[in-house]
Amino acid sequence: MLGERLAPIDLYGARTGNCLRVAIALEEAGLPYRPVRLDLRRGEHRTAEFLALNPDGKVPVIVDRVDGDEVLVLTQSNAILFYVAEAASETLFPVGGTRRRVVAYERFFYFLTDVIAPSHAAFQLRASGVKDSSPQALDLRAMKALSVAERFVKTSEFIAGETFTLADIAAITIAFAVERHIDWSELPQLRRWYQAVMARPSVIRGFAAFGTR
Ligand SMILES: N[C@@H](CCC(=O)N[C@@H](CS)C(=O)NCC(=O)O)C(=O)O
The missing domain is CATH 3.40.30.10 (Glutaredoxin)
Structure with a gap:
């Protein structure tokens, strides 16, 4: 305590x-x-x-x-x-109920390792001057993994169930970063989730914490 x-x-x-x-x-x-x-x-x-x-x-x-x-x-x-x-x-993270908690871990680490990590690696490769197609391949991998998240929000309001958790926080910053590359018409539930989370007052304030540019 x-x-x-x-x-x-x-x-x-x-x-x-x-x-x-x-x-x-x-x-x-x-x-x-x-x-x-x-x-x-x-x-x-x-x-x-x-x-x-x-x-x-x-x-x-x-x-x-x-x-x-x-x-x-x-x-x-x-x-x-x-x-x-x-x-x-x-x-922010379910403490009671093993099932709810492990699903939150599953989704949180999904975004960290399968979406954010390849996207970050692509960014680092570009920043270090790599000119071949490897950054693009990593970006593609990240985008594919992001679109799989449609299934997470098909049956629930948030990424790991009916409450907003760290899994939503992991997902929202990367979804925002690649927003213009997402084919939203193919991902109606993810779009519904994205719009709701981006309108959340805590998310608006968090995005503005270090300025808007
Ligand atoms: N694994 C660390 C990574 C921290 C990290 O790479 N931070 C970047 C900004 S997001 C940074 O400080 N970069 C400056 C540098 O590496 O010189 C974490 O999750 O906090």
């Missing part, structure tokens, strides 16, 4: 999928937080001050000060998501 939070959680980040997912989770959990935007292009994640928080020089990072505990500095967006979910009790 966490003690009283002494200050808003500092969230160091930028307008990237990893950071936006954390901001959306914090919004959805209703936890007080303060976004600290770093300009990655200007190397603000490489300053001595930031490297003291995360020697890897990567965002997101949270700093949480809870009464009676050592200051918590946490890196790795997915570890942070589960920390936030735990602090939010049952809201």
Whole structure:
């Protein structure tokens, strides 16, 4: 059981999928937080001050000060998501009922490993100057995996059942990033889910946490 939070959680980040997912989770959990935007292009994640928080020089990072505990500095967006979910009790990740919980894990990791990972790898290859067709092949793989998610929302309102969970958060940032490449006419249930989630106040605020551009 966490003690009283002494200050808003500092969230160091930028307008990237990893950071936006954390901001959306914090919004959805209703936890007080303060976004600290770093300009990655200007190397603000490489300053001595930031490297003291995360020697890897990567965002997101949270700093949480809870009464009676050592200051918590946490890196790795997915570890942070589960920390936030735990602090939010049952809201973001089902704790009761093994079946509900394992389905939420299944869908959460589906998006991380089958959609976000190949898409991220394609981005990295392009950024490193690769000119062959491998980034395109990875993007295609990610898009195919994303369209499979139509079946997740065919019989339920959200990605892992009838409540909004971390699986929806994993899905929404990548769906937003590739929105214009999706053939929505083939994916009516995914479109219904996408529109509903993008209109959610916590999601709107989370997307805006590090500015709109
Ligand atoms: N596995 C880490 C990846 C963190 C990561 O790669 N962050 C990127 C932004 S999304 C970053 O800080 N890039 C700056 C750099 O690598 O120099 C996580 O999930 O938090």
